[in-house]
Amino acid sequence: xxxxxxxxxxxxxxxxxxxxxxxxxxxxxxxxxxxxxxxxxxxxxxxxxxxxxxxxxxxxxxxxxxxxxxxxxxxxxxxxxxxxxxxxxxxxxxxxxxxxxxxxxxxxxxxxxxxxxxxxxxxxxxxxxxxxxxxxxxxxxxxxxxxxxxxxxxxxxxxxxxxxxxxxxxxxxxxxxxxxxxxxxxxxxxxxxxxxxxxxxxxxxxxxxxxxxxxxxxxxxxxxxxxxxxxxxxxxxxxxxxxxxxxxxxxxxxxxxxxxxxxxxxxxxxxxxxxxxxxxxxxxxxxxxxxxxxxxxxxxxxxxxxxxxxxxxxxxxxxxxxxxxxxxxxxxxxxxxxxxxxxxxxxxxxxxxxxxxxxxxxxxxxxxxxxxxxxxxxxxxxxxxxxxxxxxxxxxxxxxxxxxxxxxxxxxxxx
Amino acid sequence: xxxxxxxxxxxxxxxxxxxxxxxxxxxxxxxxxxxxxxxxxxxxxxxxxxxxxxxxxxxxxxxxxxxxxxxxxxxxxxxxxxxxxxxxxxxxxxxxxxxxxxxxxxxxxxxxxxxxxxxxxxxxxxxxxxxxxxxxxxxxxxxxxxxxxxxxxxxxxxxxxxxxxxxxxxxxxxxxxxxxxxxxxxxxxxxxxxxxxxxxxxxxxxxxxxxxxxxxxxxxxxxxxxxxxxxxxxxxxxxxxxxxxxxxxxxxxx
Numbered sequence: 326x327x328x329x330x331x332x333x334x335x336x337x338x339x340x341x342x343x344x345x346x347x348x349x350x351x352x353x354x355x356x357x358x359x360x361x362x363x364x365x366x367x368x369x370x371x372x373x374x375x376x377x378x379x380x381x382x383x384x385x386x387x388x389x390x391x392x393x394x395x396x397x398x399x400x401x402x403x404x405x406x407x408x409x410x411x412x413x414x415x416x417x418x419x420x421x422x423x424x425x426x427x428x429x430x431x432x433x434x435x436x437x438x439x440x441x442x443x444x445x446x447x448x449x450x451x452x453x454x455x456x457x458x459x460x461x462x463x464x465x466x467x468x469x470x471x472x473x474x475x476x477x478x479x480x481x482x483x484x485x486x487x488x489x490x491x492x493x494x495x496x497x498x499x500x501x502x503x504x505x506x507x508x509x510x511x512x513x514x515x516x517x518x519x520x521x522x523x524x525x526x527x528x529x530x531x532x533x534x535x536x537x538x539x540x541x542x543x544x545x546x547x548x549x550x551x552x553x554x555x556x557x558x559x560x561x562x563x564x565x566x567x568x569x570x571x572x573x574x575x576x577x578x579x580x581x582x583x584x585x586x587x588x589x590x591x592x593x594x595x596x597x598x599x600x601x602x603x604x605x606x607x608x609x610x611x612x613x614x615x616x617x618x619x620x621x622x623x624x625x626x627x628x629x630x631x632x633x634x635x636x637x638x639x640x641x642x643x644x645x646x647x648x649x650x651x652x653x654x655x656x657x658x659x660x661x662x663x664x665x666x667x668x669x670x671x672x673x674x675x676x677x678x679x680x681x682x683x684x685x686x687x688x689x690x691x692x693x694x695x696x697x698x699x700x701x702x703x704x705x706x707x708x709x710x711x712x713x714x715x716x717x718x719x720x721x722x723x724x725x726x727x728x729x730x731x732x733x734x735x736x737x738x739x740x
Numbered sequence: 741x742x743x744x745x746x747x748x749x750x751x752x753x754x755x756x757x758x759x760x761x762x763x764x765x766x767x768x769x770x771x772x773x774x775x776x777x778x779x780x781x782x783x784x785x786x787x788x789x790x791x792x793x794x795x796x797x798x799x800x801x802x803x804x805x806x807x808x809x810x811x812x813x814x815x816x817x818x819x820x821x822x823x824x825x826x827x828x829x830x831x832x833x834x835x836x837x838x839x840x841x842x843x844x845x846x847x848x849x850x851x852x853x854x855x856x857x858x859x860x861x862x863x864x865x866x867x868x869x870x871x872x873x874x875x876x877x878x879x880x881x882x883x884x885x886x887x888x889x890x891x892x893x894x895x896x897x898x899x900x901x902x903x904x905x906x907x908x909x910x911x912x913x914x915x916x917x918x919x920x921x922x923x924x925x926x927x928x929x930x931x932x933x934x935x936x937x938x939x940x941x942x943x944x945x946x947x948x949x950x951x952x953x954x955x956x957x958x959x960x961x962x963x964x965x966x967x968x969x970x971x972x973x974x975x976x977x978x979x980x981x982x983x984x985x986x987x988x989x990x991x992x993x994x
Contacts, residue, residue: 328859508855516865517854519833519841526830533790533824535816535845535908544851716832 339503343496350495358495362563364603365498366556369505371583371599372592373552376509378581379590380518381545382525384460387447387467388553388580393572394443395436395554397474400488400561403432407490429492429562433501433555440554441547443470448546452539467577475569485568492562501559505552509592510718521545525590586705588712593719598712605701609694624686629673634700637666638707645708742801743768743944744820744912749788749798758784760968761798766912771938772946773959773976777988780965782948783825786914789946790822791815802912817845819911823901823918825948831890835881835900838889839872840865842907872907879903879933895926899933906937913937915947919954927951931958956980964988 350361374388406412407428416424447466451459475483512518520541523531532538561567583602587594612620622630640662649655677683690697705713744766751759759781766772774782787793789800791812800808802818810818821842830838847864854861876882879899884892889900898918905913915934919927931954938945949955955962956976964972964979966988972979979985 332857507857511855511857514857514865515854515861516840516844516847516868517849517851517861519837519844522833522837523830523841526832527828529792530824530828530830531841532812533816533822533828534842534904535813535821536841537813548855 339507340500343499343503346499347494347496360604360607361495362498364600365495365502366560367580367583367599367603368502368596369552369556370580371587371595372502372505372509373549373556374580375584375587375590375592375595376512376521377545377549378584379588379595380509380513380525381521381542383451383542383545384456385447385451385463385546385549386460386577386581387463387465387470388549389572389574389576390447390463390467390470391440391443391550391553392557392560392576393470393474393569394550395440395557396561396567396572397480397486397557398439398554399432399436399558400486400567401480402435403428403488403490403562404486425490425492429494429497429558432562433497433558436558436561437551437555440557441551443554444546444550445543447550448543451546452542464574464577467572467574471569471572481568483569485566485570488561488565488567491565494563498556498559498563501552501555506592506596508548508552513592513718582702586702586712588714588716590716591712591714591718593717594712594714597714602698602702606694606698609697610691612690619689619691621687621689623678624683624688625677625680626674627688628677628683629670632673633666633668633670634704636669637663638704640665641708742766743770743803744789744946745799745801746785746789747799747801749785749795749800751784751788751793752796758968759788759795759965762963762965762968762970763798764963764970764973766944766946768911768944769938769942770944770946771935771958771960772944773955773962774946774948774965775950775952775955775962775979776965779967781968782965783916784968785965786822786916786948789815789914790820813845816908816910819909820914821905821908821910821912822914823898823905823916825916825920827894827897827901829889829897829900829904831888833889834886835876835889835892836869836872836885838900839875839904839907840868842875842904843868843871843909845908872903875903875906878906878937895922898922899930902933902937906941906943910943912944912946915945915949917948917950919949919951927954934958 346361350358353361370388370392374385377383377385377388407425412428413424416427419427447463451462454462474480480486512521520531520536521544523534523536524538524541524545528538531541557572560571579602583598584595586602587596587598641659644655644658644662647658649658709715742765746762746764748761748763749759750757750761762781762785764772774785776782784793788795788808791807791810791814794809798808799806802820807815807818807820830841833841847868849861849864873882873885876885879902881896881899881903884896889897892900898921902913902915902918918934919930922930934945934947935958937943947955947959949958956979959976961975962973962979963970964982964985966984971984971988972982974982
């Protein structure tokens, strides 16, 4: 009974939190709301790709294709059938708003199924491929889907497709993210997660222990792509407009970056990296000076920043490779490295300001935001090659250990 | 009744005949040794039995059924499990998780119940974990269930491989050089453990080993391979004095 009590409470809390988020963001600008929505969608995408890439170890880099299949399937069906007399007849008697809600839930499922079918299509022939070869096939598959859609006049071609009616609900998008996280976490918490991990660790040994490697890989592709498809369906209905460019290779790569940056195999890492990488470019866009115009840095300033960051990163890496026994001393070295970087920037500023061509060149931050974004990625990967969360997951015992200063045991999952 | 029969099992890789018409019989409860110089085809024999390779000709019969051509994971389900010559653990997983993978093939709950975190899947997980702990106890590894497999010292990794194979509840356990790289004391220990596994759990054991003392002391019957051919078969005393075996290992007298 206690078990079901906890379950019920946690489900209610999750739903409540989603609607609270919707309420909280209700009066925000469209732009701010859209960022919240994108974070929710990218959390779903990163966590679902993490199941394929991080947990099962199948290097798939065409995740945007599944996202696209879900979006276009759901979008097309809504556009074509929602206002048809038959569908309206079936939904007759319900208030207009709940008609659309029911239809949207149906579209999420349809989008997920269509993407899962695509996942099966790419998963089956990929079973004989590993590593780089699988990556190339999934990349190619993603491009094939995008180009096919681009050439379908019925789907709007490269102009894109209007999806009406729209359904703008932050709560539903975040609920999907939570369901996706919960499914992956549940999988790892039970013995059912182990065949997936064993395929990643050593396929041959797994098969010798009775793991059906084929079925495990296909299952990972099915579940992972289904969630991506569901996210696509929600995107189509939230934006009301989708084009093939929304699902380009860059989207696939950013999802992959989220998985790797967060720590391959770590659900927590994927979530945090998804939020960070979605928010960061938008945050950089928002740098404004006192007069409301975009803030600019002088060329000298930029070079000084480069010197400072390079100095700090180099020193931090040097400290990391050094063997220092005491934790306090270690922390001192880290602080020292960062201070040295800051000093480097200040000194650099003073020096480079005397170089006229550098000093006179003005560089608006929002124009180079993607460069800054890339630098942040490089710095994180240099300082933490195993990803932000490495192979750990968030847990309360982890938090407790952090305060007790105990070593965290090296387990991939806590079955 | 014989548990496993190799009947003129042969496999060719192009022009090379790796295993040529090898035949032997294992009875239930046997402690059987498979020896031979490097490249004799011992591990290939294991790969034939466990379904990694399909024999070019000949039969492999387990419990009265021909099993050649069955995929390795199904073979494990039939009750044959193995360890590897070069250790193949799941390095990033914990010791306990490694063993639970072995027990997973006997799980009875659906994936959906795991995804939804329902009580059947949780109970099954608990049961598999308890079973895994039992297997760790047999191999004397119950002190380190949460250590990463890759962090274990070599001897323990070898034992963990056996514990993982035991978790599949095999009728026939194939050990590929289980004593390689162990010191004499560890070898003695391992010998006793292997014997105990046979005696207490009635598991038939087929072992490949290079260490003659280990094999001669442990096994009750031995088959000797050389260049893919079977050159002798019998109890240790007979094998020890077989001129063909002596020449295969030591070379012809000058």
